[in-house]
Amino acid sequence: MITRTRASALIFSLAALFTGPSPASEDVTLLKDLTSVIMLLGLPCGQVVSAKRQADNDHIATCKDGNRYRIFVNAEGRVVAQKQ
Protein backbone atom coordinates (compact mmCIF):
# COMPACT_ATOMS: atom_id res chain seq x y z
CA MET A 1 0.00 0.00 0.00
CA ILE A 2 2.76 2.37 1.02
CA THR A 3 4.80 1.44 -2.05
CA ARG A 4 1.85 2.16 -4.33
CA THR A 5 1.27 5.54 -2.71
CA ARG A 6 4.91 6.46 -3.08
CA ALA A 7 4.94 5.40 -6.73
CA SER A 8 1.86 7.44 -7.54
CA ALA A 9 3.34 10.47 -5.76
CA LEU A 10 6.53 10.09 -7.77
CA ILE A 11 4.58 9.80 -11.03
CA PHE A 12 2.53 12.91 -10.27
CA SER A 13 5.57 14.96 -9.29
CA LEU A 14 7.47 13.90 -12.44
CA ALA A 15 4.46 14.65 -14.59
CA ALA A 16 4.18 18.10 -13.06
CA LEU A 17 7.89 18.62 -13.61
CA PHE A 18 8.08 17.65 -17.25
CA THR A 19 4.86 19.01 -18.66
CA GLY A 20 5.19 22.12 -20.79
CA PRO A 21 3.61 25.53 -20.23
CA SER A 22 -0.11 25.31 -19.85
CA PRO A 23 -2.50 27.12 -22.20
CA ALA A 24 -3.45 29.31 -19.28
CA SER A 25 0.10 30.67 -19.01
CA GLU A 26 0.15 31.30 -22.76
CA ASP A 27 -3.10 33.22 -22.35
CA VAL A 28 -1.55 35.30 -19.60
CA THR A 29 1.40 36.13 -21.84
CA LEU A 30 -0.89 37.14 -24.68
CA LEU A 31 -3.09 39.26 -22.42
CA LYS A 32 -0.03 41.00 -21.07
CA ASP A 33 1.25 41.59 -24.59
CA LEU A 34 -2.05 43.05 -25.72
CA THR A 35 -2.21 45.23 -22.61
CA SER A 36 1.26 46.58 -23.41
CA VAL A 37 0.31 47.29 -27.00
CA ILE A 38 -2.79 49.23 -26.02
CA MET A 39 -0.79 51.16 -23.43
CA LEU A 40 1.92 51.89 -25.98
CA LEU A 41 -0.62 53.22 -28.43
CA GLY A 42 -2.00 55.50 -25.75
CA LEU A 43 -5.50 54.05 -25.63
CA PRO A 44 -7.57 53.67 -22.46
CA CYS A 45 -7.82 50.14 -21.21
CA GLY A 46 -6.26 49.46 -17.85
CA GLN A 47 -5.76 45.75 -18.35
CA VAL A 48 -6.86 43.24 -20.94
CA VAL A 49 -8.91 40.58 -19.20
CA SER A 50 -9.78 38.40 -22.17
CA ALA A 51 -8.82 37.97 -25.80
CA LYS A 52 -10.35 36.14 -28.69
CA ARG A 53 -8.17 35.10 -31.57
CA GLN A 54 -9.62 35.83 -35.01
CA ALA A 55 -6.66 35.10 -37.22
CA ASP A 56 -2.89 35.18 -37.10
CA ASN A 57 -1.85 38.40 -35.40
CA ASP A 58 -5.45 39.46 -35.09
CA HIS A 59 -7.23 39.48 -31.72
CA ILE A 60 -10.22 41.07 -30.09
CA ALA A 61 -9.17 42.27 -26.64
CA THR A 62 -11.59 43.09 -23.87
CA CYS A 63 -10.35 45.51 -21.27
CA LYS A 64 -11.10 45.71 -17.59
CA ASP A 65 -12.83 49.05 -18.07
CA GLY A 66 -15.16 47.58 -20.72
CA ASN A 67 -13.39 48.84 -23.82
CA ARG A 68 -12.89 46.37 -26.65
CA TYR A 69 -10.21 46.65 -29.31
CA ARG A 70 -9.32 44.74 -32.40
CA ILE A 71 -5.55 44.48 -32.40
CA PHE A 72 -3.92 43.37 -35.58
CA VAL A 73 -0.93 43.89 -37.86
CA ASN A 74 -1.90 45.70 -41.03
CA ALA A 75 -0.44 45.27 -44.47
CA GLU A 76 2.28 47.83 -43.80
CA GLY A 77 3.51 45.94 -40.82
CA ARG A 78 2.10 48.29 -38.22
CA VAL A 79 0.29 47.21 -35.10
CA VAL A 80 -3.16 48.78 -35.05
CA ALA A 81 -5.74 48.88 -32.27
CA GLN A 82 -9.24 49.57 -33.54
CA LYS A 83 -11.89 50.43 -31.01
CA GLN A 84 -14.90 48.15 -31.42
Place this chain on the structure above:
Amino acid sequence: MISGIRTIGILCFALAAGCAGFKEAPPGATAQPLIVDPSLVGRNLDRAVADEPPRSEAIQEDLAVTPPPAEPRQPVMTGNEAVRLEPLAGPPTPPTELSRSQSAAKAAPPPAKATAKVSASPVAVEQPRKNEGPPPVARRLEPPLDVAALKARLRDTNAIGLFTKLALKNQVDDLLQQFRAHYLSGQKSSVTALRQPYDMLVLKVLALIQDSDPSLARTIAGSREAIWGILADPEKFNSAI
Protein backbone atom coordinates in the same frame (compact mmCIF):
# COMPACT_ATOMS: atom_id res chain seq x y z
CA MET B 1 20.98 -8.19 23.86
CA ILE B 2 19.27 -6.08 21.22
CA SER B 3 18.19 -3.51 23.75
CA GLY B 4 21.77 -3.21 24.99
CA ILE B 5 23.06 -2.59 21.47
CA ARG B 6 20.30 -0.05 20.97
CA THR B 7 21.26 1.72 24.19
CA ILE B 8 24.90 1.84 23.12
CA GLY B 9 23.87 3.18 19.73
CA ILE B 10 21.74 5.91 21.31
CA LEU B 11 24.62 6.90 23.56
CA CYS B 12 27.02 7.08 20.60
CA PHE B 13 24.51 9.17 18.69
CA ALA B 14 24.05 11.51 21.63
CA LEU B 15 27.81 11.84 21.94
CA ALA B 16 28.19 12.59 18.24
CA ALA B 17 25.37 15.13 18.38
CA GLY B 18 27.08 16.87 21.28
CA CYS B 19 30.34 17.07 19.35
CA ALA B 20 28.54 18.40 16.30
CA GLY B 21 27.16 21.29 18.30
CA PHE B 22 30.65 22.44 19.30
CA LYS B 23 31.73 25.10 16.85
CA GLU B 24 35.22 26.35 16.33
CA ALA B 25 35.87 30.00 16.78
CA PRO B 26 36.21 32.00 13.56
CA PRO B 27 39.81 32.37 12.40
CA GLY B 28 39.75 36.14 12.71
CA ALA B 29 38.99 35.97 16.40
CA THR B 30 41.93 33.76 17.32
CA ALA B 31 44.52 35.37 15.07
CA GLN B 32 44.44 38.76 16.76
CA PRO B 33 47.30 39.31 19.15
CA LEU B 34 46.85 40.41 22.71
CA ILE B 35 47.74 44.00 23.36
CA VAL B 36 49.36 45.02 26.58
CA ASP B 37 48.80 48.61 27.51
CA PRO B 38 52.00 49.69 29.28
CA SER B 39 50.29 52.55 31.03
CA LEU B 40 48.14 50.05 32.88
CA VAL B 41 50.98 47.77 33.91
CA GLY B 42 52.07 49.85 36.82
CA ARG B 43 48.60 50.48 38.18
CA ASN B 44 46.84 47.18 37.90
CA LEU B 45 48.43 44.02 36.68
CA ASP B 46 45.09 42.29 36.39
CA ARG B 47 43.86 44.85 33.87
CA ALA B 48 47.13 45.06 31.99
CA VAL B 49 46.74 41.83 30.04
CA ALA B 50 43.38 42.03 28.47
CA ASP B 51 41.37 40.15 25.99
CA GLU B 52 39.22 41.51 23.21
CA PRO B 53 36.87 43.91 25.09
CA PRO B 54 39.61 45.93 26.83
CA ARG B 55 41.50 46.08 23.53
CA SER B 56 38.55 47.66 21.77
CA GLU B 57 38.19 50.04 24.67
CA ALA B 58 41.82 51.03 24.31
CA ILE B 59 41.27 51.69 20.63
CA GLN B 60 38.24 53.76 21.41
CA GLU B 61 40.25 55.80 23.89
CA ASP B 62 42.98 56.34 21.37
CA LEU B 63 40.47 57.43 18.79
CA ALA B 64 38.95 59.84 21.22
CA VAL B 65 42.27 61.32 22.26
CA THR B 66 44.16 61.47 18.99
CA PRO B 67 42.77 63.76 16.31
CA PRO B 68 43.61 63.26 12.63
CA PRO B 69 47.29 64.16 12.29
CA ALA B 70 47.13 66.05 9.01
CA GLU B 71 44.58 68.54 10.24
CA PRO B 72 45.95 71.48 12.23
CA ARG B 73 44.28 71.74 15.57
CA GLN B 74 42.26 74.74 16.55
CA PRO B 75 43.32 76.78 19.57
CA VAL B 76 41.20 76.20 22.65
CA MET B 77 40.15 79.21 24.72
CA THR B 78 40.58 78.72 28.45
CA GLY B 79 39.75 81.88 30.30
CA ASN B 80 41.89 84.72 28.99
CA GLU B 81 44.60 82.66 27.37
CA ALA B 82 44.50 80.49 24.37
CA VAL B 83 46.17 77.13 24.67
CA ARG B 84 47.45 76.06 21.30
CA LEU B 85 47.16 72.39 20.56
CA GLU B 86 49.90 71.16 18.34
CA PRO B 87 49.50 68.64 15.56
CA LEU B 88 51.12 65.35 16.51
CA ALA B 89 53.52 65.27 13.59
CA GLY B 90 54.06 68.99 13.33
CA PRO B 91 57.17 70.98 14.24
CA PRO B 92 57.64 71.90 17.90
CA THR B 93 56.75 75.40 19.02
CA PRO B 94 57.73 77.18 22.22
CA PRO B 95 55.20 76.16 24.86
CA THR B 96 53.45 78.50 27.25
CA GLU B 97 53.66 78.14 31.03
CA LEU B 98 50.44 76.22 31.24
CA SER B 99 51.08 74.03 28.27
CA ARG B 100 54.65 73.35 29.43
CA SER B 101 53.47 71.51 32.50
CA GLN B 102 50.83 69.70 30.48
CA SER B 103 53.31 68.71 27.83
CA ALA B 104 55.65 67.42 30.51
CA ALA B 105 52.84 65.33 31.87
CA LYS B 106 52.01 64.11 28.39
CA ALA B 107 55.62 63.29 27.61
CA ALA B 108 55.86 61.09 30.69
CA PRO B 109 54.20 57.93 29.30
CA PRO B 110 56.72 55.40 28.09
CA PRO B 111 57.41 54.95 24.40
CA ALA B 112 55.55 51.67 24.41
CA LYS B 113 52.33 53.70 24.52
CA ALA B 114 53.19 55.11 21.13
CA THR B 115 53.72 51.63 19.75
CA ALA B 116 50.38 50.61 21.14
CA LYS B 117 48.78 53.52 19.34
CA VAL B 118 50.57 52.63 16.14
CA SER B 119 49.42 49.03 16.38
CA ALA B 120 45.85 50.10 16.97
CA SER B 121 45.64 52.73 14.26
CA PRO B 122 45.63 50.43 11.19
CA VAL B 123 42.58 48.67 12.59
CA ALA B 124 40.87 51.98 13.09
CA VAL B 125 41.73 53.07 9.57
CA GLU B 126 40.65 49.81 7.94
CA GLN B 127 37.19 49.74 9.51
CA PRO B 128 35.67 52.67 7.56
CA ARG B 129 37.01 51.26 4.30
CA LYS B 130 34.86 48.16 4.68
CA ASN B 131 31.68 50.18 4.32
CA GLU B 132 32.66 52.16 1.24
CA GLY B 133 30.15 50.48 -1.03
CA PRO B 134 29.34 47.35 -3.01
CA PRO B 135 32.17 45.37 -4.57
CA PRO B 136 33.51 46.58 -7.92
CA VAL B 137 31.75 43.80 -9.82
CA ALA B 138 28.34 45.00 -8.66
CA ARG B 139 29.19 48.60 -9.44
CA ARG B 140 30.28 47.87 -12.97
CA LEU B 141 27.98 49.58 -15.46
CA GLU B 142 27.34 48.63 -19.02
CA PRO B 143 28.54 51.07 -21.68
CA PRO B 144 25.83 53.32 -23.09
CA LEU B 145 23.89 51.98 -26.02
CA ASP B 146 23.55 53.56 -29.42
CA VAL B 147 20.38 53.34 -31.51
CA ALA B 148 21.29 50.12 -33.29
CA ALA B 149 22.32 48.40 -30.07
CA LEU B 150 19.12 49.58 -28.41
CA LYS B 151 17.05 48.07 -31.22
CA ALA B 152 18.97 44.82 -30.99
CA ARG B 153 18.58 44.57 -27.23
CA LEU B 154 14.86 45.25 -27.44
CA ARG B 155 14.52 42.67 -30.18
CA ASP B 156 16.32 40.03 -28.14
CA THR B 157 14.65 40.55 -24.79
CA ASN B 158 11.91 38.25 -23.56
CA ALA B 159 10.40 40.92 -21.37
CA ILE B 160 7.88 42.04 -24.00
CA GLY B 161 5.73 40.15 -26.44
CA LEU B 162 5.69 40.10 -30.19
CA PHE B 163 2.90 42.65 -30.66
CA THR B 164 4.61 45.02 -28.24
CA LYS B 165 7.94 44.68 -30.00
CA LEU B 166 6.35 45.44 -33.34
CA ALA B 167 4.45 48.43 -31.98
CA LEU B 168 7.63 49.69 -30.31
CA LYS B 169 9.59 49.32 -33.52
CA ASN B 170 6.94 51.32 -35.34
CA GLN B 171 7.18 54.14 -32.83
CA VAL B 172 10.97 54.20 -32.89
CA ASP B 173 10.91 54.33 -36.68
CA ASP B 174 8.36 57.15 -36.56
CA LEU B 175 10.59 59.16 -34.23
CA LEU B 176 13.65 58.58 -36.39
CA GLN B 177 11.62 59.69 -39.39
CA GLN B 178 10.80 62.93 -37.58
CA PHE B 179 14.50 63.56 -36.96
CA ARG B 180 15.31 62.76 -40.54
CA ALA B 181 12.63 65.14 -41.81
CA HIS B 182 13.90 67.84 -39.48
CA TYR B 183 17.46 67.59 -40.77
CA LEU B 184 16.38 67.34 -44.43
CA SER B 185 14.21 70.42 -44.14
CA GLY B 186 17.27 72.45 -43.11
CA GLN B 187 15.46 74.25 -40.31
CA LYS B 188 17.55 76.57 -38.24
CA SER B 189 15.67 75.75 -35.07
CA SER B 190 17.19 73.17 -32.81
CA VAL B 191 15.87 69.68 -32.31
CA THR B 192 14.74 70.41 -28.76
CA ALA B 193 11.15 70.20 -29.99
CA LEU B 194 11.76 66.50 -30.52
CA ARG B 195 13.08 65.99 -27.03
CA GLN B 196 9.64 65.54 -25.53
CA PRO B 197 8.51 62.73 -27.87
CA TYR B 198 11.91 61.12 -27.36
CA ASP B 199 11.54 61.26 -23.59
CA MET B 200 8.01 59.93 -23.80
CA LEU B 201 9.12 56.98 -25.88
CA VAL B 202 11.97 56.19 -23.52
CA LEU B 203 9.59 56.31 -20.58
CA LYS B 204 7.18 53.98 -22.36
CA VAL B 205 9.99 51.53 -23.02
CA LEU B 206 11.13 51.69 -19.42
CA ALA B 207 7.59 51.15 -18.17
CA LEU B 208 7.29 48.09 -20.37
CA ILE B 209 10.52 46.35 -19.41
CA GLN B 210 11.45 47.54 -15.94
CA ASP B 211 9.70 44.67 -14.19
CA SER B 212 10.68 41.84 -16.50
CA ASP B 213 14.16 42.93 -17.57
CA PRO B 214 15.52 45.37 -14.99
CA SER B 215 19.10 45.18 -16.25
CA LEU B 216 18.07 46.29 -19.73
CA ALA B 217 15.91 49.01 -18.19
CA ARG B 218 18.93 50.28 -16.24
CA THR B 219 21.08 50.21 -19.35
CA ILE B 220 18.51 52.14 -21.37
CA ALA B 221 18.01 54.65 -18.58
CA GLY B 222 21.78 55.12 -18.42
CA SER B 223 22.03 55.48 -22.20
CA ARG B 224 19.28 58.06 -22.47
CA GLU B 225 21.53 61.09 -22.82
CA ALA B 226 24.02 59.26 -25.01
CA ILE B 227 21.31 58.29 -27.48
CA TRP B 228 19.92 61.81 -27.43
CA GLY B 229 23.42 63.08 -28.16
CA ILE B 230 23.49 60.93 -31.27
CA LEU B 231 20.02 61.94 -32.42
CA ALA B 232 20.50 65.65 -31.78
CA ASP B 233 23.72 65.88 -33.76
CA PRO B 234 23.06 65.78 -37.55
CA GLU B 235 26.46 64.30 -38.38
CA LYS B 236 26.23 61.56 -35.76
CA PHE B 237 22.64 60.92 -36.75
CA ASN B 238 23.49 60.50 -40.43
CA SER B 239 26.43 58.24 -39.65
CA ALA B 240 24.59 56.12 -37.09
CA ILE B 241 21.16 55.76 -38.68
